[in-house]
Amino acid sequence: MRHHGVHHVSINVDDVDTNRAFYMEVLGFEPIDRPDLGIGGAWLQMGPQELHLVELPMPSGVGPHFALQVDDIEEASSELCGKGVDVSAIGDIPNVCRQAFFNDPAGNQIELNQRLG
Secondary structure (H helix, E strand, O other): OOOOOOOEEEEEEOOHHHHHHHHHHHOOOEEEOOOOOOOOEEEEEEOOEEEEEEEOOOOOOOOOEEEEEOOOHHHHHHHHHHOOOOOOOOEEEOOOEEEEEEEOOOOOEEEEEEEOO
16 A cells, blocks of 8 residues: 555544634644534644544543654743643653643643654
């Protein structure tokens, strides 16, 4: 199978309007057209990929998340904290990356990831 990378990430949210505002106002994602799919949601552009918000119950469990690649994790973390976002302490995976985590208003986990080397 040949592919060209990730097209979009789809996550469940309990309140589309609140989460759309968070992703646009806090993270700078841009709205894009979404067809009527018979269920609430929103589509957002995040660089070359899309984020699809789907109004469905939140899954239980820990682990699912997506990561945003950043050039300077301290700067990104500080900017988010300045916008009222609770960002975890920055941790390292030696010789791989530096990472920190935060949640959107629905509770979805998002990783900040700064590659090393």
